[in-house]
Amino acid sequence: xxxxxxxxxxxxxxxxxxxxxxxxxxxxxxxxxxxxxxxxxxxxxxxxxxxxxxxxxxxxxxxxxxxxxxxxxxxxxxxxxxxxxxxxxxxxxxxxxxxxxxxxxxxxxxxxxxxxxxxxxxxxxxxxxxxxxxxxxxxxxxxxxxxxxxxxxxxxxxxxxxxxxxxxxxxxxxxxxxxxxxxxxxxxxxxxxxxxxxxxxxxxxxxxxxxxxxxxxxxxxxxxxxxxxxxxxxxxxxxxxxxxxxxxxxxxxxxxxxxxxxxxxxxxxxxxxxxxxxxxxxxxxxxxxxxxxxxxxxxxxxxxxxxxxxxxxxxxxxxxxxxxxxxxxxxxxxxxxxxxxxxxxxxxxxxxxxxxxxxxxxxxxxxxxxxxxxxxxxxxxxxxxxxxxxxxxxxxxxxxxxxxxxxxxxxxxxxxxxxxxxxxxxxxxxxxxxxxxxxxxxxxxxxxxxxxxxxxxxxxxxxxxxxxxxxxxxxxxxxxxxxxxxxxxxxxxxxxxxxxxxxxxxxxxxxxxxxxxxxxxxxxxxxxxxxxxxxxxxxxxxxxxxxxxxxxxxxxxxxxxxxxxxxxxxxxxxxxxxxxxxxxxxxxxxxxxxxxxxxxxxxxxxxxxxxxxxxxxxxxxxxxxxxxxxxxxxxxxxxxxxxxxxxxxxxxxxxxxxxxxx
Amino acid sequence: xxxxxxxxxxxxxxxxxxxxxxxxxxxxxxxxxxxxxxxxxxxxxxxxxxxxxxxxxxxxxxxxxxxxxxxxxxxxxxxxxxxxxxxxxxxxxxxxxxxxxxxxxxxxxxxxxxxxxxxxxxxxxxxxxxxxxxxxxxxxxxxxxxxxxxxxxxxxxxxxxxxxxxxxxxxxxxxxxxxxxxxxxxxxxxxxxxxxxxxxxxxxxxxxxxxxxxxxxxxxxxxxxxxxxxxxxxxxxxxxxxxxxxxxxxxxxxxxxxxxxxxxx
Numbered sequence: 001x002x003x004x005x006x007x008x009x010x011x012x013x014x015x016x017x018x019x020x021x022x023x024x025x026x027x028x029x030x031x032x033x034x035x036x037x038x039x040x041x042x043x044x045x046x047x048x049x050x051x052x053x054x055x056x057x058x059x060x061x062x063x064x065x066x067x068x069x070x071x072x073x074x075x076x077x078x079x080x081x082x083x084x085x086x087x088x089x090x091x092x093x094x095x096x097x098x099x100x101x102x103x104x105x106x107x108x109x110x111x112x113x114x115x116x117x118x119x120x121x122x123x124x125x126x127x128x129x130x131x132x133x134x135x136x137x138x139x140x141x142x143x144x145x146x147x148x149x150x151x152x153x154x155x156x157x158x159x160x161x162x163x164x165x166x167x168x169x170x171x172x173x174x175x176x177x178x179x180x181x182x183x184x185x186x187x188x189x190x191x192x193x194x195x196x197x198x199x200x201x202x203x204x205x206x207x208x209x210x211x212x213x214x215x216x217x218x219x220x221x222x223x224x225x226x227x228x229x230x231x232x233x234x235x236x237x238x239x240x241x242x243x244x245x246x247x248x249x250x251x252x253x254x255x256x257x258x259x260x261x262x263x264x265x266x267x268x269x270x271x272x273x274x275x276x277x278x279x280x281x282x283x284x285x286x287x288x289x290x291x292x293x294x295x296x297x298x299x300x301x302x303x304x305x306x307x308x309x310x311x312x313x314x315x316x317x318x319x320x321x322x323x324x325x326x327x328x329x330x331x332x333x334x335x336x337x338x339x340x341x342x343x344x345x346x347x348x349x350x351x352x353x354x355x356x357x358x359x360x361x362x363x364x365x366x367x368x369x370x371x372x373x374x375x376x377x378x379x380x381x382x383x384x385x386x387x388x389x390x391x392x393x394x395x396x397x398x399x400x401x402x403x404x405x406x407x408x409x410x411x412x413x414x415x416x417x418x419x420x421x422x423x424x425x426x427x428x429x430x431x432x433x434x435x436x437x438x439x440x441x442x443x444x445x446x447x448x449x450x451x452x453x454x455x456x457x458x459x460x461x462x463x464x465x466x467x468x469x470x471x472x473x474x475x476x477x478x479x480x481x482x483x484x485x486x487x488x489x490x491x492x493x494x495x496x497x498x499x500x501x502x503x504x505x506x507x508x509x510x511x512x513x514x515x516x517x518x519x520x521x522x523x524x525x526x527x528x529x530x531x532x533x534x535x536x537x538x539x540x541x542x543x544x545x546x547x548x549x550x551x552x553x554x555x556x557x558x559x560x561x562x563x564x565x566x567x568x569x570x571x572x573x574x575x576x577x578x579x580x581x582x583x584x585x586x587x588x589x590x591x592x593x594x595x596x597x598x599x600x601x602x603x604x605x606x607x608x609x610x611x612x613x614x615x616x617x618x619x620x621x622x623x624x625x626x627x628x629x630x631x632x633x634x635x636x637x638x639x640x641x642x643x644x645x646x647x648x649x650x651x652x653x654x655x656x657x658x659x660x661x662x
Numbered sequence: 663x664x665x666x667x668x669x670x671x672x673x674x675x676x677x678x679x680x681x682x683x684x685x686x687x688x689x690x691x692x693x694x695x696x697x698x699x700x701x702x703x704x705x706x707x708x709x710x711x712x713x714x715x716x717x718x719x720x721x722x723x724x725x726x727x728x729x730x731x732x733x734x735x736x737x738x739x740x741x742x743x744x745x746x747x748x749x750x751x752x753x754x755x756x757x758x759x760x761x762x763x764x765x766x767x768x769x770x771x772x773x774x775x776x777x778x779x780x781x782x783x784x785x786x787x788x789x790x791x792x793x794x795x796x797x798x799x800x801x802x803x804x805x806x807x808x809x810x811x812x813x814x815x816x817x818x819x820x821x822x823x824x825x826x827x828x829x830x831x832x833x834x835x836x837x838x839x840x841x842x843x844x845x846x847x848x849x850x851x852x853x854x855x856x857x858x859x860x861x862x863x864x865x866x867x868x869x870x871x872x873x874x875x876x877x878x879x880x881x882x883x884x885x886x887x888x889x890x891x892x893x894x895x896x897x898x899x900x901x902x903x904x905x906x907x908x909x910x911x912x913x914x915x916x917x918x919x920x921x922x923x924x925x926x927x
Contacts, residue, residue: 342829345849465849468880 009043056085088131124659149177151542152330158561160208174279187444224537242310245282249302267367381490391497407495578647579628586642589619593634601627666728667695670742677891683911721749740890800919802842809883810834868900
């Protein structure tokens, strides 16, 4: 028989205001095995923990139930306290009478009744608990960063500077990401490339950083500390070792009509290309969809002009398999497609553009060499209208429910830059709210209004109407003036909502990392663990976790790096002892468990068993406890009841159910 | 193929052309419009009041009639289509309206939105297919630059009408192409003509129609087509030297070579 102590926490008034904690303690004393019960204001406090330790020592407790908040909050705290007193930590159970009870109920009598039942269930379980011992697993001292934008680069640099090997996997031919497409950055207006390229060079030159560009993560297996990842290096058709980056192939390539991804399709590029001048690596790739050699078999100009003999049309995709201790996701964002916003005439007029397209237009290396001009006729605009929140803060399912966070600031930046460079251009901004929290952000926005005379109108635009004369009529409302506005414009710029990059769902599935309805990766705790995924060993960097600007991204990238370093610094990890086990006398080797195991932890072996005197060789399921995550899928699937989960055995769970139904 | 057909009041007097050319065209295209017996006026305006049941009953009767015949219900007039389609959606999805309407109706089997409501243009697009229409065209309207005028009733609310993208529709443009003519895309094609406001504030409706006409003209249209008797009236009544406006069925009958069969309307 166990000797169980029950400790009921008030959690200030969080629990005690709704649950009669004294009554819960009293009722607990009536349960089998319970030899001690008390309540206290804050069980998680030093003094509260001391009470548990004292009781274990004095009353010789063999099991502990703490009636408090969710085990996600303080299970570890109480288990550590018990361990201090010499008790196996797995003899401690939590009855969650806060999140599951006091916070969701109003009636004291009802809530107390429920708290008593939850406590009873926990006691029933502890009565069947056995001491468990965690195993150990090794840590591979190497990190993988998925995504080579500013988030990925910063995370990689920080991990590498701490002395660990880092691989960056980037889908595009060059690292640099979204930031490399920007012209200037707010609120300082420094040139984006000027501050990004040194980081790109640093990452590329770092002896601890290895960069796989034009590559994608194909498969992930293993677990925290010991992931195995297959990376597909897509065929570049250019030998990385031989290419000198002279650029002659791109110049001579006769196929120059492919839309430039880097310039958002505003101009074209050659079939063999590097996305931009400062690309790292400065080695082009061949886009086989537009390459004449690949389409017709004739051409081969790039191969003929390449002095280094680097062109290799026979190159194949290559799979690299590598082990990692930690994985950081830094997959970034894209702007949403505007198919659901045809009222803004984006698909109907070349002079309606997105803000990211404007970045390229304003950039000296962009499609217009930095000159602001209309794409319909090449003329300089005189009237420009910016529309904010296109697809952001959307109440229906046309757009995104969230605020994209960066648009207010970049629109103020665009407005200011245009007024500065072209003082004869009038700039009007339609907004719902101007949101500028951030260091020097509101000052920046006010400068746009007060110093640069940008005309801000509070109100939404209903329609952009292309006119036969080539101008655009913007129909909107001025909510402060309570009137409808019809404004003629030469160009309209849409502050398009941002969303996680395409493919992030696939990556999250491979990593078993959770993702929300908007495809942002979920953090382990919204406030207290913002850079970790709930899946151990997976960390989050940049916009893949939620909209953020560059300074926030860099800060989060550093934080993710610190968390990854904290993991890599360990030689060994304690593994969760709550893993599945197969009873060889019950198992009939049917393979049902192996089919449902998401971690590939179950295999089979032929084993000689002694079944009540009958000796025979049987096919038996064997669980690799290093791979098993204790999810329990096999235990509920097993038709013969041979699979059981330590710490959550079928007997324990049924005892809990019985206690609740009693 | 046989469809139940709800013409609506206007199609029996002012907008006869919309009706008769549709019937002739349907015959030429190989489907039949079977007029519902004893149909009543749809009311012309979808009643927004959530407790307004009596004004929805004529639509329910027409819908139930088609259900009993196991036919899809075809409409032509934008306003009728709008009202009937929305009432059908209410009967399918709004429990309170369904219960109360059925309490009035006392049908053998309660009506719960089972009938599919199709606009004549949807029949051409989804059942006949514009490719087939194109094949059956005898007198292609080559060289004609036609602006499609959708108005608002066919398109909105988009999720219930499910007719086309309300901000950038293309069904009528595809129709125009099938007839061998050239569609003119102009931004005001999905804007409101003013509707019934022309009775009370002629000037406002006049301005709205003026914008539509000017825009269509500016982008080079020679004529406009519409499916709505009220749009046609407003466009004609409130603009001077505007473009000629036709019902789309008249052009269809002309292209199919059946216009002459129909007695002059």
